[in-house]
Amino acid sequence: MILLRGVSKARPRVTEVAAGKLAELVRAYAAGEVNRRDFIKLSLALSGGLYIPLHDLGPWGNQAFAGETNIPTGLPPSPLFGVRAFTQPMPRFDVLPRKAYAPGQGVMAPIPAFPGQSGPDPTEQANTTRQPVPAVLGGGTGPIEGRPPGPVWAHQQWQDFFPNVAVEVTQEGAKPNTVYQPGVPSALNSGIDPKAAFRPAFHPDLPDQGPLAFWTFNGTFPPKLLIGRYHEAILFRHHNRLPADPTRNGGFGIHTITTHEHNGHHGAENDGFTGAFFFPGQFYDYHYPICHGGYYSLNLEASDARCGSPTEAGGIDKLAGDYRETMSTHWFHDHMFSFTAQNVYKGNVGMFNIYSSLDRGNEELADGANLRLPSGSDKSWGNLDYDVNLMLADKAWDRDGQLAMDIFDFDGFLGDVMTVNLVYKPYFEVERRKYRFRILNAAVARFFKLALSDASPMIMIANDGNLLPSPVVLSELDEMGIAERYDIVIDFSRYRLGDKVWLVNLAEHRNGRRPHEDLSLREALVGKSDDPCVGRFCEFRIVRNPARPDKSQVPAVLVPNPDLSRIPVAATRVFEFGRGANQTTSDPVSTFFGPWGIKTDDRDMLAADFGRISAAPRFGTREIWTLKNGGGGWDHPIHIHFEEGQILARDGKLSNVPAWERGRKDVYRLRPGGSVTLSMQFRDFGGMFMEHCHNTTHEDNAMLLRWEIDDAGGAFLRPLPTPIPTPQGVTFLPPTDILKSAFR
Template structure:
């Protein structure tokens, strides 16, 4: 009966979910079109102009303008949450959690979203016509179901942005500062969760370059009835220290006329493909699995999203050309995730599997094994691994080449042509280009998963393409999962390119190394604190700079790099039986070595990254800078089951000037407001 034991289903039925097999109700694969993401509406913003209008779920007068510090206007708190009154905004109050550089980056665009239970989508906007969305009629309500012939998900089973499918896409461009207001509309009663998940949330814009108050810190969660204003400056790294004359058009943003607005900062730090998801302490895996995940395309002078502009700066990657930037015609987001559901067809999860939960049904963009219609030309696919614990290794069914142009949010220095991609860890993003002009009209080709799991610790093996497609694997998520149907020639010539040079890495060789740190990830952790809110005891943990492995406590400071410095961090896998994709918040890094050797770093990892996969018994050495913003950030395993149980630590930049204290006090949210306490522990090597 111990929750640390594997389920009998996993051992006797060959199903890795820990649950009974998910019923398909007679549904066959590749019988529904793959929906493109649902593009979030954007509004131009001017302070005091009354344009911060509530979205339809919030009828009435316009909402309050965003403020530099949290809005602590009081409102009634439901009795189930303790009664009394509490703030309308769940962001921790005061100057330490104020939006950094608010006057430098005033909001230009606002986006409002809710988090709520499943419902039909009556305002679906794919950003492309039906002909480029596999014939889907966006004017018809989109049901909250994984297939038209599967049951609708109930409002307690599926919790998504705006409560609807398909998953949401945020569009941004450099220096067009976004204010994202996130309303928590989940049930007030925490027991109303369909068996898993929790109604408190905190939204992480994965590896966004902004202050910690907008990072989705795991302990800065907010409650039903509250909102949280996230401020995304979308500036290049080094904005306040590099290229101060804004003289390099490669560090720029597309304007509405097809030109470039030059910006400060380092063009080498340009980012392209992000995602956003919940980061609630101890519940990240459950809340993300329930639907709290979307993607974020960022456009720049280099990555314009218009393939026809030929100005010597634009890379002209596959996209389209109708708009000056951000065309989605041939630039397609793919969210991969394994799911499981109960005998009623409702999303289900085994919350007692601490190795890593696996589903037995493959979804793409939150629908079951779809098809996608393509033209005979090049397409860019921004692929996200949004699973809980599953790795993917991707190939095309005919073993034809794909060109990888990005790893995580960052374009590579040079493209890499591959017939099989590397194993893709949870939260990694691989941008690839596939040229469908090599196929004739009427052809079909499939995307195939080669990574076979027996449990959530790691893939047990990578199969050959032939074996993966044979159907012999006991892992139901191995094999074909997305069908491409070549349906026509393009109406316009394909002018897109994959240039030989994409985005070179920053040269950090002249920046002194201020400190070196080592982090060891594995089992057998202990807990040295006892705070009932911020600490947790679990099987997983992290050891810092030679100390013992510790369970997560978001009140403990494990590292505190100095503002404006560069450090070298070594991440080490302390075990031989598991694989950890490690995510470091705020700054992407460059991998210097694997297992101590620079020549062990493959070509597709030679760009900047924010997720670093630690294979069993191996290490990764990387370098990072700490600039522009400060606050408390995180480092954790992105096998989100490991993170929640309790492979996560806090690090901070607390000498960035302004209102910062050293060390920073820890926020403790309640429905009646956020209080602050001193850190529960500061490791001896944190401050150097």
């Protein structure tokens, strides 16, 4: 135990006592014995009389234990057990099996580990067949499906997009992976043998993560990749196999989950609404139609080959909608009310590649529509050979090597160890040719700014899963906010065999508010920063020449933006993100009590309540939304669900919008004191959606609001009732609050 200069020798003992009490408080909160408002108040009370910030009262208390090092986690430094960087191969994502779906033919077969638990065929409305509920969850019986029942939560456009493919996953504790499917041969996966059991560890020489420490899709490493193509509707059945006892969580996280398909264009019943969570022993059937925006209003004759889906024979199925709304790189993650940060950090995260006639995943097909981006060519679509998913996340672990998190840091939790695809500082073997990298920031609060160690150029082709109007050549990428996706192309043909080059992070953090500063490449490489996540974190090894010529391209024109200038503006709205929020409602399930909040149209700064309707744009209209940072030196990456936007101005001027932000986006970095003005359309589907900060610590501490489209026809003709889930079934309550400016 190392004390800071001038710190009383009694302080560690006081800190240990407080840490023990806080741990008990966390257990009581997880068990539902303490509501969120009392949890925050008691947490603050436990810090009384101590000379350290609240987040330093996490499991150990960093200022009492960490000495004079600058570790921004709020925890002691993560032990590396002698492990060195770049001594393990980076695994490609684990591709989820796809099953052709036909009702009544036994396709929804049981998962081997849970015989009989796969359940019946999916249905348009939630399946309310009853099953026993464990005593720890209240006993009695409850529905097998956690989706709220009835027509309001029925799958929209079910018959138009009847599922062609079923994908089935579980959420469960970490275990070895004996069925790893990288989707590429071992030579293109840095020599990893997919037949060998893949341990749930951040490095072969680090301890395995225990089943309470890490909760992943199917319980296994590497992270999972969902593969889809336009108009091939997917039925994504998610089983909750987490412990029924909520206190068996390894110190953080909650066993109720709701899966958000980030940037998905589909009905709210499939969006992972924060209040539509489900319990252990239940499943939830998510329906992903994968259609272009404007499917019911534009290009109805389906005459444009650029708006289409790849066929198995190498052709194109032409579709309705706007080809300029084509999306490519999504991800999916938990969105549990007030626990998103903890559950995502704990392993509830995957990526989703979407293929189209434009973005075929076959670099050799030259048909006038296919952009021929780096991918491969063995299959007609969806080749992954040279199309690589990278998930960046900072982590921290305790003295036993088990994942740890300081849940009392309300500015934003930071880890002190860099991982790529859930492994510590790996290497990746590449050929001398072009590669596409789909990069996801899956951190809780950390921003990244990426460069190559030799300052050579990267070609940015997409932002937030949307191909840009034109590629942008950069030697350093912009700061990458949490949840943003940057697709880049790196041409390794400029290197010699045996060369190495590294991805480098230039963004230094001292806390979770925002990056403290961006270092120069030289400063990051020589180790100027005390932030352990600055510097080299992924090594590329150039190991061979390609076996066949590289025919991939990066065209000068990718996907132009839709022209919205002729669509009338139905309303303008202003949302300000800041601290000091009030809570005007008191429902114990749907309300947050926390320091963060959102002000709508110059009204009060309000803490989150998923029963409150803050905006209700009319179906089929366009609106102008301005997102403002309330100040205080924070940065907020704001995510708006369901519809992408086009940035019209940054800080009031179009000239302030850089080239890489001039495509369509779903995450909008406000920057300290800044604002973003954007154009939004509301089409095709309806229901209740969300808007929130994707610094998930901020989101979980009240920087979230609900908006809805409730006049889309069918069941949506008035303000929607709020679902209140329990293990015994979902009930509905009227909205707790409707802001006067919501309906216009």
